[in-house]
Amino acid sequence: MARKNYEIDFLSILLYLALVLLGWVSIYAVSSDGGDVSMWDFGTEHGRQMIWIGISLLLGLVILGLDSRIFEPLAYVAYGVGLTVLLFTLFVGKEVNGAKAWLTFGPAAIQPAEFMKVAAALALGRYMSEQQFTVRNIRKLLIAGSFVIIPALIVILQNDTGSALVFGSFLIVFYREGLSPLIPILLILIVIVVVLTLWLESLWIMIAIIAGITLVSFVVTFSRKNMMRLGALHLAVALGFGLLSFSTNFIVSKLPPHQQIRLKVLFDPTIDPSGAGYHVIQSKIAIGSGALTGKGFTQGSYTKFDFVPKQETDFIFCAIGEEFGWLGSSFVMIVLFVLILRVYYMAENSKTRLARVYGYCVLSILAFHVMVNIGMTIGLVPVIGIPLPFFSYGGSSLLAFTVMYFILINFYSHRMSVLGTKV
């Protein structure tokens, strides 16, 4: 019966192959240095990535062949194992770029946090798919939240803030499952207020802005009936944000000067061009020099000569921007958006809540990675070291994203074999 309703989703797999190929081409462009380097030279980064792609494909095929039902019982096990390895890494892990987030196995290194995202997604999916779960039950909401918060905290302890922030993107999942939109809106507002405070460097302007907006909002929503309640609410919100802005300002002013510079560099990299701002400046030059059509495959002199640090991993988008120009980078962005659309489609069209929650987790993680990664290369987001899914060099991240994505395809491919009701 299960076999009958099984149908492999070739479109999603094709999309995956396209992304991985584009990623490999970008890595080749950077690591070949424009010379006649063999595609199969495993001493090079593109050669090694080829191996990782092979392993990932194999793993993906294995996952596709699994019975979809196996993931539900596996979810908590995977989560438990993941947490243990994560904790283990905290003590015996290898430190790379200041983060103690890597486990080495001979020549290969694995970043457990990458896989923890998959485990957390599965565990969250399973917990939320249990009949009684609803976001209105605060206790259950907190338990669900802790599935995400616990690994995030461990990752923060590993000093890998970038990866930890990814767990924050799970908020989208909670929102989709019924969490009040006020919470994400509030969070976004908080971020906006903090960023504006840092950017404007003036408490008074901030207070004026908050007061102004609150006043406008109050006038617009004014009605005689709710006057008192509305007024109190507006006052509370204004006071809250004012306090937030004030404390942000206060904390920043108490920071040592070098940390203040690191914050200011987020808004203006030119104040420290050879230090904290170096990455962003070089990255923007590389991308910006690509112009409309780019300098041509492997002709990107700026990335080729290693002006952009970490250009084959976190800053791989520079190579795309420089060598393929605006048309190429826009194309890549569109392909990535199509991927997100596809994930959305698979999530919404799943027959189980587990699959849907899991699908939204995948969507959140991918969207977050793409937005932060590309955003930082073009200077719109602070430099947070997280990879561009399927593009960045590195087996750990490719494997984890592959596993994550193929489990979703598996759910989708087996959707007919599972009896379930749409929630």
Place this chain on the structure above:
Amino acid sequence: MEQRGYYVLAFVGLIFLIYIGRLFSIQVLSEEYANRAEGQVVATQTVVPPRGNIYNRKGDIYVDNRPIFSLMVTPSELSIPDTTRLCLHLGIDKEELDKRLSKIFKNKRARWQEHVLARYLEPNQYGALKELFWNFSGVSFQATNKRYYQYPVGANILGYIREVNPSEIAENPQKYHRGDLIGNSGIERSYDDVLRGQQGTRKVLKDNLGRVVGLYKNSSLNVTAVRGPDMMIGIDTDLQALGEELMQNKKGSIVAIDPSTGEILAFVSAPVYNPGDLTGKLLDESYGKLKEDPNNPLFNRPLMAKYPPGSIFKVAMALAALDAGIINPNTYYGCGGGFKRNKGKPGCRMHVSPLSLKDAIKYSCNSYFAATYMDYLHEPSYDSIYAAYNSWYGYMYRMGIGHALSVDLPYEKGGSLPTTAMYDDARRWYGHNRWSATTIISNAIGQGEIEMTPLQMANLVSLVANRGKYYPPHLRVATRDKQEQAWVREHYDLIDTQIDPEHVEVVIDAMEEVVQFGTGRRAFLTDFHVCGKTGTVENSHGEDHATFIGFAPRDNPRIAIAVIIENAGGGGSWAAPTAAVLMEKYLTGKVVEKRGEMERILAADFITQ
């Protein structure tokens, strides 16, 4: 709840749209990033072409270029397995090597770039090192050129080459870059713009560590360096070599000119040094030594030394007075061992009296020329002594006295020829109308306030040889045309002193007798009618300076020469024979008749005695 998915997608889509817009702004709308990328990646290197060669008048290579090498090291890749032999080949000790290396290693940022470890390696050192380096890494060579002198003579003519100094770069940053070579003196300087050619540029790609990693746009934007054209100078290198040899252990000058063209045949400044001493690694050390030398070999005497010309000036006096009609060949003046009209001053030796112009030149009679000068200045057809003096001044000036001759060498001095304004200067000289013929009478015999450079003396005799006209003395004869590869001769304008050739002939008659029967007998050559005039320059600091000017043959002269030997006494005994040796050499290609004189002169030493 399902529509919340749309909101999520809309949010993500919005962010993506913003990113694509941002990409459009930095990639397509802004040129800034593209320019900055190019600025960081593309470096422009200058390509220095070899300097043009210099040829002698016979068309042989006189000066060309030889490769010279700098040993470069790249700290990040450096591995020296055998320091002992490296030191041996470089000619430095271990301590010095360590000192240089640690200086290079100090600059942490430039560890991937090449630094100079040793400069001015000769080709043989280069060869030996190259063999040694098979198992070294991080070492390389940079080839440049240094001047090589096929004939190691004429250092004062050629000048030398050095690196431009910071002030020159600051003055002309377009033209000069750090490390560029520039001619510092001689024709290397006066024709630096010609000889240096045009620098080219090479655009290369540099990586983030400043290493050159490739060519930019396949070299399509490179500018080819153009080698400086070859140049021929009028120097007869054999004559120059002989002149320098004759002047060994002496101070002084020899200037020989081809009167028919103004080409300088020889231009000796003694003491002499080897031009090769001021090349490559020798430059600094040799220059210091030469600068310390009390005999001042770096002082380009023929060009810069000013002497009262003494008796040779009588040639100019005779020409001016004849042409101005003050005297004629049959004018006789008496001489009683001194100029009677001025209380016997200047004094004179005993000879026949009264005497004609010819005899006056032959016997170098001071009284005769003092009388001529006085009559010139008192000539009634002039309104005043001022007009008379200015007439005389005009003759002298036209004969190239009192002003630089614009020879194609740097730092030429003009000597001195007093003007009426100078004598009118009451504070330093006499004051208006407070001087007369007697006050300035010593001008008549080339003492007084008149000073000439050896080049001016040679030019004077050259214009006599050429019957009153002269081409400005010069070195550059021709320049090689790039396309045709043929010599293109330089054009020089003939200068006319406006002295009647008939009058010049009278003086030449006398000058021939000077050599045949007079003070210049030692300049006599059997096969050529040598004409000349000796002189003795009074020197208050020591022995007088010996001078001689002359030319040969009398008809269609081929060589005019001025010799001045400091502290050698009378012009007849040393300067005249020196000129004769050189004239014989130039006219016959060898020294036979004057061999004895040559050996006598070679043995003479007027410095250490």
